[in-house]
């Protein structure tokens with residue numbers, strides 16, 4: 479019997495790699511996550527009539543695991559062996575939301591194929607979706623990659639596997655055919671969100687949720703086009719929405735499970751307060767009592783006073799605003815079409831509405847230099863001094879697969895330094911790219927200077943300090 483709920487005659491064991499395998503990597507380990515995307519796919523397949531089970535590696539690997547790789551791999555293998563034995567799945571569906579999980583993914587898939595050679599491995603997530611042929615070339619243990627939105631292709635694959643269909647009919651996948659050739663099927667259109675069933679969180683054991691934030695995503699897609707971001711390409715440039723009633727019902731279902739979670743966050747690419755949907759969503763959520771709502775992310779140019787009031791009434795604790803840089807040159811280069819005035823005005827309105835303001839920043843974007851980064855420093859310092867930002871999440875640029883910068887770094891003056899993906903981490907001074915006029919060491923120096931100032935400012939504000947560990951971004 480495995481540590482997770484087992485499911486006899488399981489069609490697919492869904493597994494997310496989590497974060498504990500990393501050990502205590504600077505700035506990255508802050509409690510882990512609930513694998514929402516994986517559960518979306520598993521819930522959809524279950525509704526389509528397949529028998530599924532879900533496993534999150536973090537539940538079996540201790541927090542901030544400190545062992546050597548050999549020990550980690552032995553532990554991982556034990557977990558996989560016990561779960562595969564307990565469930566005997568036909569398919570192993572692996573979720574890899576983060577690029578830094580790449581090498582661990584390769585090792586996990588090799589183990590899975592050793593444990594059960596005839597199992598079919600299917601991998602999903604942003605990195606393999608974009609770098610499908612590279613992943614296939616580097617791992618003989620991947621049978622199929624689902625590119626992009628996972629629900630429909632995964633259900634169709636399970637149908638093909640259990641009923642003997644042909645993978646070539648499943649749009650949106652990359653697979654190895656009988657001649658071991660890598661085949662990419664046609665890109666698939668996005669699904670209508672009314673098809674998405676409620677996510678069944680209780681596929682994972684109750685104690686897994688203890689101390690974690692639960693992220694749900696009422697919408698998919700973004701109409702904006704910031705050049706460092708993959709959202710528009712991965713999810714499409716039109717926002718698809720889950721009905722507010724269904725979102726409220728999903729939150730109710732979380733409450734009914736009595737999980738010991740910290741916050742429920744709305745983790746959409748961005749929520750636009752100007753849309754009627756936003757007001758309806760806040761209205762529906764405000765009817766759910768005692769839910770402990772955390773944050774959502776938006777742009778400074780999409781706020782409205784009515785929207786802020788509705789968010790406050792719905793119980794939203796914090797709003798995270800993408801500011802990115804204090805440099806106009808940089809913001810122009812990455813098509814973040816907002817001015818410093820917009821930033822200040824929006825943050826002031828948000829504060830006035832009683833919201834806890836978080837701001838999101840990136841050092842080392844195209845156009846950045848030591849001088850431009852000083853503008854970021856100065857703007858952030860002013861925002862802190864004026865109490866317009868309570869917390870700041872400062873990253874350095876990582877050209878994630880799926881972003882326009884990753885596709886054409888040359889167009890943006892970005893030089894990718896290495897492809898050691900486990901080091902493609904953005905809250906660190908160990909960079910993976912640099913700019914023509916802002917080299918890796920200079921970026922690290924600017925990053926550390928800004929980061930240190932922000933921490934000092936937060937520590938000066940006792941109110942901010944209390945929530946530093948709560949807002950996990």
Ligand code: B12
Nearest residue numbers: 511514515571572573576577602603624627628745904905
């Ligand atoms: C919520 C969120 C978080 C949450 C929780 C993470 C989680 N995975 O649930 C928190 C706040 C913890 C977080 C943290 C970080 N995040 Co984050 N996060 C997101 C966000 C905004 C939403 C994730 C989500 O739930 N999406 C909705 C679901 C439905 O989509 P999905 O997970 O992609 O799943 C779909 C497909 O990928 C696919 N799929 C997924 N799994 C599987 C499995 C199978 C078998 C199949 C077939 C398909 C499949 O089908 C799903 C449904 O269609 C995404 C951006 C985004 N909009 O997706 C960034 C994103 C995942 N985060 C990102 C990053 C970089 C981070 C951080 C590393 C930032 C940092 N600190 O440096 C940290 C590290 C994680 C940690 N320390 O725990 C990047 C990852 C880029 C990359 N290539 O690595 C993203 C894509 C945003 C971005 N483009 O910058 N994050």
Ligand code: SF4
Nearest residue numbers: 700702704707709747
């Ligand atoms: S940074 Fe935000 S607004 Fe810009 S494209 Fe990405 S999700 Fe959209």
